[in-house]
Amino acid sequence: MEPPERPARGAPAPWDDPAATPLVVFDAVTKRYGAETAVAELSLAIHEREFFALLGPSGCGKSTLMRMLAGFETPSEGRVLLAGQDLAGVPPHLRPVNMLFQSYALFPHMSVEKNVAFGLAMEGRPRDEIGARVGEVLRMVKLDGFAGRKPHQLSGGQRQRVALARALVKRPKVLLLDEPLGALDRKLREETQFELMALQERLGLTFIIVTHDQDEAMTMATRIAVMDKGRIAQVGTPPVVYEAPASRYVAGFIGEINLVEGRVAAVEGRRVTVATAAGDLAVAEAAESVAVGEAVAVAWRPEKTRIVRAGEAISNGRAVMSGTVHDVGYLGGRTTYHVEASGLRLKAAVANASRSVERPLAAGDKVKLAVTPDALILLVR
Numbered sequence: 244m245e246p247p248e249r250p251a252r253g254a255p256a257p258w259d260d261p262a263a264t265p266l267v268v269f270d271a272v273t274k275r276y277g278a279e280t281a282v283a284e285l286s287l288a289i290h291e292r293e294f295f296a297l298l299g300p301s302g303c304g305k306s307t308l309m310r311m312l313a314g315f316e317t318p319s320e321g322r323v324l325l326a327g328q329d330l331a332g333v334p335p336h337l338r339p340v341n342m343l344f345q346s347y348a349l350f351p352h353m354s355v356e357k358n359v360a361f362g363l364a365m366e367g368r369p370r371d372e373i374g375a376r377v378g379e380v381l382r383m384v385k386l387d388g389f390a391g392r393k394p395h396q397l398s399g400g401q402r403q404r405v406a407l408a409r410a411l412v413k414r415p416k417v418l419l420l421d422e423p424l425g426a427l428d429r430k431l432r433e434e435t436q437f438e439l440m441a442l443q444e445r446l447g448l449t450f451i452i453v454t455h456d457q458d459e460a461m462t463m464a465t466r467i468a469v470m471d472k473g474r475i476a477q478v479g480t481p482p483v484v485y486e487a488p489a490s491r492y493v494a495g496f497i498g499e500i501n502l503v504e505g506r507v508a509a510v511e512g513r514r515v516t517v518a519t520a521a522g523d524l525a526v527a528e529a530a531e532s533v534a535v536g537e538a539v540a541v542a543w544r545p546e547k548t549r550i551v552r553a554g555e556a557i558s559n560g561r562a563v564m565s566g567t568v569h570d571v572g573y574l575g576g577r578t579t580y581h582v583e584a585s586g587l588r589l590k591a592a593v594a595n596a597s598r599s600v601e602r603p604l605a606a607g608d609k610v611k612l613a614v615t616p617d618a619l620i621l622l623v624r
Contacts, residue, residue: 256480257290258466264327266291266449267312267417272321274307274473281307283473284321294443294450296460299470299496305453308470309419312451313342326416341415343423347406349394355381356390359408366413380408383442400431407439411446418443420452424459436462457497461485469493485544487530490624494542499579501589502542502622507533515621517541520585521564527616531623540622545592547618550580553609561613564589568608580604582612 257263265288274282282304289295297305310316311323314335323330330338349358356377363373381387384404394402403423410418420439424432440463443450454460460467461481469476469484477489488494494502505519515529517539524541533539549557557563566584580591591612604610
């Protein structure tokens with residue numbers, strides 16, 4: 244059966260539709276290990292056909308949350324539901340969920356074909372059905388010519404595909420990916436990200452990935468849940484969590500950010516002026532209501548920062564900060580400048596549009612940084 248079509252461009256996403264029924268629901272879930280709380284009263288809804296990312300540092304509870312869905316852990320409190328069914332008491336092998344581990348966990352003495360077929364064989368499926376389904380998924384992951392090889396005869400990327408085929412062959416409703424690309428080199432990891440996205444789109448399955456890699460989550464996910472100490476700090480699409488972080492924590496965790504503490508000096512509708520060590524910063528569109536005198540932070544992304552030599556003019560309407568280049572980082576596609584300004588360490592990222600080998604600015608140069616009001620983010624939490 245062909246997977247259902249994605250909503251038409253411009254149609255409301257399922258998570259924005261009050262009438263849409265989520266596929267996976269964590270309902271006030273808590274998980275304790277003795278005196279330690281790994282997940283704390285967490286509620287989350289994930290919809291069918293999402294490529295959903297649980298993102299956060301080690302120890303934030305993201306893998307624990309996934310393991311509760313898979314059935315390897317039991318909630319201390321709350322419920323986990325899949326397609327409306329409470330999964331309490333349902334063992335892992337009876338859940339329509341499969342998991343792809345970072346280690347791949349392949350049987351070294353078995354061929355690729357037998358590794359992929361193992362789960363179906365344990366279910367007692369007919370031999371002809373097993374053969375047909377194994378052949379189908381091996382073609383899907385582009386390993387149909389490798390069926391007779393053993394894991395040690397494969398590259399890291401090929402072993403990862405075998406593990407993926409083994410997870411898909413049982414046709415789960417939800418595929419769980421626990422840091423699945425961590426063992427791959429950077430180039431192969433980036434290639435595999437797009438292969439997984441294309442595969443998820445073609446199959447019409449729900450993928451949930453656990454990762455600490457922000458770029459990985461931003462590339463692959465339809466939505467991201469940023470986690471901190473067993474709780475969800477923010478849920479949103481990649482552009483939302485990047486451009487409109489809900490807190491200092493999210494702003495600092497997702498990508499690079501300039502963040503300056505200050506106090507509200509003036510409020511005019513949604514325009515808020517904040518007095519900071521870098522001068523007065525006027526935020527064009529504050530997401531939250533604040534009062535004069537309230538302690539807040541102002542944040543902006545390095546790539547939205549213009550940097551020029553101290554003597555050069557900058558157009559009106561921008562906040563301007565003077566400083567000295569401290570470090571320069573050349574990253575091929577862009578150059579990042581670390582600037583000391585009013586006792587703060589700020590960053591400006593400039594796209595390298597030309598092939599010039601010499602950097603236009605160097606450590607020790609006096610510069611000005613400028614940022615427009617609509618690029619500034621007001622953070623209360």
